[in-house]
Amino acid sequence: MNAIADADAVVVAGVDGPARGGGVELALACDVRVCTPAASFAETGVTLGLFGAWGGTRRLRQAVGTTHAADLSLSGRTVDAADARAMGLVSRIVEDPRAVADEIAANDPDALRELQALLGQNGSQAATDEREAAAFGRLHAEPR
Template sequence: GAGRAFSAGQDLRERLADDAPPLDEELGLRYNPIIRAIREAPQPVLAAVNGVAAGAGASLAFACDLRIASEAASFVLAFGRIGLVPDSGATWTLPRLVGAARAADMAFLGESVSASEARAMGLVSRVVAPNALMSEAADVAARIAALAPGATTMTKRLLGLAFDHPLQAALAAEAEAQGIAGSDPDHREGLAAFMEKRTPRFSPD
């Protein structure tokens, strides 16, 4: 979130070096592990995007569970302009976020998508002034952190299943997770706090 850009992606000058490693090797060693870590983290991961998020930098933002953008933010997948394909999970995450048509538009044309356009297409959930970005991100993170940790972790897992499993599997997974959450002491604490009109005191995970 700090600085003029979220991430401009890889320094393309590195690719011109005679000893530049093969791209598949570089993805396997440097980029893909980060994307997997974000997706597999038990806690929701939030991206605060200020300025340009390009290439693998955009892919990194797409992999996060929530994206908050400043009014100065933009997203661009310009891989095709240099004869490459979107990577770092973008071909998996982007269609799930904005739909096949808009994902194809971004992937093929490589045009910059502004913060307001990103919000309209569902790519980001909030757009704020640049000087309010980090405080807004911190507020959202604090609100999530104040929730029951077990339920939050299971919610992330269930949302991750949404586009890869049929409805019947989603219903079964929800029921299983709800059974676990419903027997957790945090559930009773949440109910008591709601009835007593106070802030719940959830146990740390």
């Protein structure tokens, strides 16, 4: 999962149908998560005496917050696309997830890399502002 999360390219998860356990964790490792109206999500490991690994527990908490992460992880319940969107598990409900990937891929690759790095970093507001200003400078230092 870390190889996906650490990829240099922007990775888009498009879920069309049920995502359970490892499927949810795979989606969580991606930069952008979208789904179709047919999608549903569940962290069912607890029903089998297991729980998410490979960073899935942390990524779930980061994506949906502690309250929703605890609810999903501790209950094993299934949520539909609308609930997943409402809690932040996915950013959009779309008919064609590939169109979202194409939309992102049409953007400047250097800007995508810089934004991906900035969005993936944690730290103080001042440090984030400094990194953002430096990235902006790099993007505009060379003629395009």
